[in-house]
Amino acid sequence: MRANQWLARVVFNSSSNEVVNNVTAPKTAITVDGVSKRYGRLQALDNVSFDIYQGEFFGLLGPNGAGKSTLISALAGLLRVDQGQLSIMGADVVKDYRRARQNLGVVPQEIVMDPFFTVRETLEFQSGYFGIRNNGQWIDELLDQLNLADKADTNMRKLSGGMKRRVLIAQALVHKPQVLVLDEPTAGVDVELRQSMWRFVRRLHREGHTIVLTTHYLEEAEELCDRIAIINQGQMIALESKEDLLARGLGSTLHVRATHPIDAIPKEFKARITKLEGNVLEMTLKRDVDSVMDILDRLRAASMKIDFVSVVNDKLEDVFVRLTGNQGDN
Ligand SMILES: Nc1ncnc2c1ncn2[C@@H]1O[C@H](COP(=O)(O)OP(=O)(O)OP(=O)(O)O)[C@@H](O)[C@H]1O
Numbered sequence: 041m042r043a044n045q046w047l048a049r050v051v052f053n054s055s056s057n058e059v060v061n062n063v064t065a066p067k068t069a070i071t072v073d074g075v076s077k078r079y080g081r082l083q084a085l086d087n088v089s090f091d092i093y094q095g096e097f098f099g100l101l102g103p104n105g106a107g108k109s110t111l112i113s114a115l116a117g118l119l120r121v122d123q124g125q126l127s128i129m130g131a132d133v134v135k136d137y138r139r140a141r142q143n144l145g146v147v148p149q150e151i152v153m154d155p156f157f158t159v160r161e162t163l164e165f166q167s168g169y170f171g172i173r174n175n176g177q178w179i180d181e182l183l184d185q186l187n188l189a190d191k192a193d194t195n196m197r198k199l200s201g202g203m204k205r206r207v208l209i210a211q212a213l214v215h216k217p218q219v220l221v222l223d224e225p226t227a228g229v230d231v232e233l234r235q236s237m238w239r240f241v242r243r244l245h246r247e248g249h250t251i252v253l254t255t256h257y258l259e260e261a262e263e264l265c266d267r268i269a270i271i272n273q274g275q276m277i278a279l280e281s282k283e284d285l286l287a288r289g290l291g292s293t294l295h296v297r298a299t300h301p302i303d304a305i306p307k308e309f310k311a312r313i314t315k316l317e318g319n320v321l322e323m324t325l326k327r328d329v330d331s332v333m334d335i336l337d338r339l340r341a342a343s344m345k346i347d348f349v350s351v352v353n354d355k356l357e358d359v360f361v362r363l364t365g366n367q368g369d370n
Pocket residue numbers: 079082084102103104105106107108109110111370
């Protein structure tokens with residue numbers, strides 16, 4: 041069930057013929073409350089707080105070094121934070137570590153595996169870590185869903201990078217956790233593998249799993265996530281639905297090509313020109329404010345002969361760059 045489906049249910053009370061508004065609070069899958077972490081003098085996380093709700097597909101975004109992996113390591117109980125609490129499905133990651141870990145599957149960024157184990161042995165070993173035995177049927181299903189069935193008896197060292205990533209996903213799911221955290225799962229994965237990986241993750245989401253995704257492929261986050269948090273230099277700078285975040289963009293970009301090199305621009309447009317090269321001009325359009333026709337009329341009135349026009353709406357990447365001030369290396 042999606043988070044927004046939890047928010048309000050209208051119940052008809054037949055005895056009084058009244059419609060009762062029964063507001064149900066969404067159930068949290070992950071709670072991050074006032075979390076701070078320093079590495080020496082570097083403040084990697086600075087008083088970060090947010091909730092992720094059960095059934096959400098949540099995007100955790102931020103430039104390199106923002107603090108995402110630090111937060112994920114803290115959730116997985118791999119590092120202690122200096123301040124604050126984290127819980128998974130109501131279980132504190134320190135005080136109730138076993139229950140918290142039982143509910144969490146993490147697909148790590150780095151591929152660290154024993155090269156001498158086969159794929160199946162790797163998954164059996166991981167199951168043992170959670171005290172699970174005789175789960176061959178589930179392992180077979182995972183291998184099948186992740187197109188690894190024919191590699192079950194292959195040594196890990198013989199797999200390609202993309203295949204190893206699939207094993208990491210299977211590994212994260214051997215104990216059937218409610219919450220799945222994917223830290224850069226598609227880095228270095230080819231298009232075909234990436235698509236089938238997303239088909240499987242989407243299925244897990246449909247079946248009710250909570251999915252948390254960190255990715256540098258912002259178009260993936262834009263396509264998959266319901267809600268998105270952006271961390272920058274250890275601080276949360278945005279936390280909202282994808283739609284609200286996209287609406288935070290300035291709007292769109294107007295591209296104009298003139299028949300001759302452009303020299304005269306109406307004064308009122310100068311501040312929002314993002315590109316002016318030869319006979320090409322680009323400027324930002326303010327959402328719900330600007331009229332393209334009006335702008336074109338004014339450019340023509342300034343003697344510009346317009347040859348070609350296009351308008352491109354802001355993407356998540358544009359909003360991300362504006363919010364983080366990060367050019368390219370996100
Ligand atoms: N063990 C460590 N010791 C010292 N500094 C660290 C350590 N781990 C991370 N850092 C620093 O903490 C900051 C946050 O790192 P973190 O790996 O959490 O960022 P990230 O958002 O996951 O980045 P990326 O997108 O590059 O994976 C970075 O400046 C990083 O160099």
